[in-house]
Structures are given as structure tokens and as C-alpha cells.
Amino acid sequence: MVRSRHLLGAVIATTLLAAPALAKDAAPLIGVGAQYDTTHVYVAPDDVEKFATSFLATFGGLSTKQVVATVTPAPSSTTSQLLQTPVGTVSLFGFKTPIPYPFGAERTGYLVTDLDAAIKAARTAGADVVVAPFLDPIGRDAVIQWPGGVNMQLYWHTTKPSYAAFQTVPDNRVYVSPDRVEAFTRAFLRFSKGKVVSEDPKAPGVEIGRPNDHYRRLRIESVFGRMTVLVTGGHLPYPFGREMTGYEVADLKATLDKAKATGATVLVEPFTSDKREQAVVQFPGGYVAEIHAPSK
Template sequence: MRLHTLVASLALLISSAALAEAPNYAVGAQYDTTHVYVAPGDVDAFVKSFTATFGGQSTKQVVVTVTPTPSSTSSQLVQTPVGTVSVFGFRTPVPYPFGLERTGYLVTDLDAAVKAANAAGAATLVAPFDDPIGRDAVVTWPGGVNMQLYWHTKKPAYVAFEHVPENRIYLPAESADAFTKAFVRFAHGKVVSDDRHAPGIEIGRKDGTYRRIRIESTYGKATVLVTDGHLDWPYGTELTGYEVGDLDATLKRAKDSGAKVVVDAHAEGNRRAAMLQFPGGYVAEVHSGQ
């Protein structure tokens, strides 16, 4: 029994050391996108409103297959100074589990990155496959957080963001620590704050507190919002929080371009924040200050 215990301990140490020495496969926050799925008829209105609100521009729309099984969607990349979105308008039913992934993260080596994610605690939800410009996979983290990892045949070169957006991840208490530990290991990131008494107004409550974990890595920012799921709409439906220099001006541009302010601007400690819903249904948190 002692020999078996020693062998198991050595195996664990070797595994931990290998994980600690695993390279960081991230490229940079400006290469990470939020995946936005809208009906084909809403794509143009969404892109027009999103760029009018945040600036930037869209790549040319193409109709392609972006899944490992047959499907058809319009696809375009909308790049702004405060965040990038990949917009999909599927002409066919969306094959499972696509549409459930929240982000796409560019990596330097797809197969190695998937293995590193597995070693850190993620499961491979969609095994690596070819797409028209590279390769992709989808992994799922503790708590059911799905993320796409992708690699391009031709290395892209994008300008760094003026403000790095935050991936907003709502999780129950039972899985928040497991997700945080696994993702931080994979991303070579760090927990910059873990506030167990963050003000409830941040998740739409009139009083009380909740736990908020903020993570930073080469992939960008992530905020884990730990709740009991008793949330008023639209909290929990937003995938990304966008930092802007002038919140009031941003909200005006949004309203003028067809978006709706679904949570009015309000104070959140050292931030002012609001929530927008764009044509097609995409909900986004917007804030100024840190």
C-alpha cells in the first residue's frame, strides 16, 4: 500500500510540474471575440448599431460552413476599440453545441492548447476540426462554461484595444472555485480581486451582496459573478462587459442607432454601468471607470 501511495504521489507531482511548465498559448486580448448569433434578417441592423455605438468596422460578410458538420451561416468580424464580436447569421439550424459557446480565443497551437485545457480541468466538447481559414475546437469548463479555441492558417495582426472588455461569467457557488482554478491555470492568469461582499446592485438587486471574482490574463479580463440564480432580466444574459470613456455619450449613440437601454446608467462603486440590447437581441453590459 505504501508503494502504491508513493507511486501515486510521484505521478501527481510529475503531472503538476508538467502543467506548471506548459506554455501560454494565448496571443492577445484583441484576438478574442464574443460570439453573437442573430437571425439572418437582423445581422445588418446589429452590425450597424454595434459599430455606431462603439466605433470600428466590420469585415466583409461571407457565407460559409464554420462547424464540423454541414451547416451554412453568414460570418463577419466586427472590430471596435473596446471589443470584437464574431457575428453569425445561420441559414440552417445551428448544430449542437454551437451557439452555446460564449467566446473564441486565438491560440498559437490548437492541439496543444486543447490538451493544456484538458490538463487544467476542461473537457473537449467539440474535437478540433478544420474551418475555411484555420482550425477550431470547443472546450467546456467546470460550471458548464463553453469557450471556442481557434487557430488561423495565416496569422492575423490586430491593433490592441483601447479598453479590454471583460468576459462576464455567471456561476453557482458550487462551481465558481473549480472554474476559477482551472481557467487561471490554463490561461496563466491571476485573480486580481475576490470580493465576497460585492454590492448587489451590480446584478440588479436593491440590496444585499454577492461574490465577484475578477481574473486577468493574456486572453483578457474575466469576471465571475457568483449568484443563486435569482436574477432579474437581463442580468445573466450578457456575455461581455465593455469599458468606454464616456458612458452617457455611448448610450446616446446606442439609442440613436437602434439599440435599447435595458438597465439605466447607475453607480457601482468606482464604476458607472448600464445594459444595452442591440437589434437581434444581443445584450451587453457597458461601463466607465474601474
């Protein structure tokens, strides 16, 4: 339930773009859909209600009933609920006990059709299983780590869920080093049977808080939704690298006004790049998110 990165560049891009064709025969399609994938948000218990109120007021949507449960294989206790919005879902946790390692480092939870098959596919693709499968109150979970140190949770429900599709699919924003981006991308494509839909070796540095520089950016799409891979050397001004998800909205200004009115702080004022108006916001409790809208 814990669910709750000029010739050489062209050669690399061609290799990555070709990878999905190979990947389609490597593993069964085990994803369910983007609306079943969540960002994991951990806040202090006193901030749970403030975060939920601000997040839902900003994006719309509803929360499931809050429960108190053990959602890790080691003893622990946390409040747990889903915040389901038209632009992305959050698994929200307010741990009442210390958080067992390595929980809190996993960025997302992906629903799969078969957990054992998903783990086998992840291992075959090159991932490590850092938390072996365990039972939670409504199913089974495991935590995997991709090359480059990207942790994700895989989960399966005893009772099959049914959620409405998103109005806009969020971006899973993954920061990876130049040393590991090829290994990460190949592994994730093989697992997800996804594809690289764009690759820019000289993306505008303003997107990572360095307006006088450039960096490499890849965008991936799969049954698990969208992923933006930001390839950097780690010289990132705050808050870049802290945001795990990018939410697409119709009107950025109106969305930011809603966020500020309910206790959120705009950490990076709006700027335009890659046909998007973008900003970075921190919600009550500390969760940092990128928000963007198609540029006008």
C-alpha cells in the first residue's frame, strides 16, 4: 500500500529510440494505467490535513477515507489515504512511528497486474529488488531500484480497483547522472515496454534553475504514464531535484493562486520553456511539485 538523464548524442538518441522495439518481446505488459500510479508523499502527522486541503484545493478531486495502518513489512504505524485529482494521484502518509528503511525514498507506486511477474520483469530489465514482496492490508507490495538509484514501489490489490482516467497525465520527474542515464533508460524501457518520445541534448538550463546552461532531457511514455528524465551533474540550485512530479493544468496562474490561497509557497516563479509555462511550488508539509501549462 506504500506506493503508498553532436554525433555521439545522435547515436545515443537513435539507440534509445530503437530500444522499445526490442523491449516489446522482453516481458509481458504488466502495467495497468497511469491513473493507478501514485506519487508517495510523506509528511508529519500534524501536516497531513493541511497538505491534503491545499493539494485538493489546488487541483480539485477528493480524498479516500483516511485509515491508520501498517504499510511496511517491519512494524510501523501511519495514516494513509489517496488524494485523487484530475491531474495526478498522491499516496499520502503521516507516520506516527519512525519510518522503516528504505521507505520514504521510493518516489512512486505503480499498480501491476501480477506482482511476481512484475518483479521478474524488473530484475530481467536490470533493477534491484530492495524490499522483497510483502503483504499490506489490501494487497502485496515490493520496492525496486533502477540503475542510477531511482526507487519505485510496485503494488497489487487483492480487489481490482477502478479509477477514472486523468484529464492530464502527470510527469514522473527523474534526475539521473550522465554516468547512469543509458542504463536507467534501457532498463525502464524494457520493463515498461515504453518509448522515448523526445530527446534534447541541449535543453534550456532554466528548467533546472541554471538559465545560462543547457542539460539533456528525455521524455518517455508507457502504460505507466509519462516520465521526464533530467540528466544533470547534480549542480542544482534548490528546489530543483526535490520535485518528484510535474502536474499539467489548463491555467497556471489560476492554479498558483489557488495553491497560495491554501498555504502553498511558489519557490520558482513562472517561466516559459519547451512550449510550457512552468513553476515550482511547495505545499504545506514540505512536498515540492512542478506545475505546468501549455504556453499561450
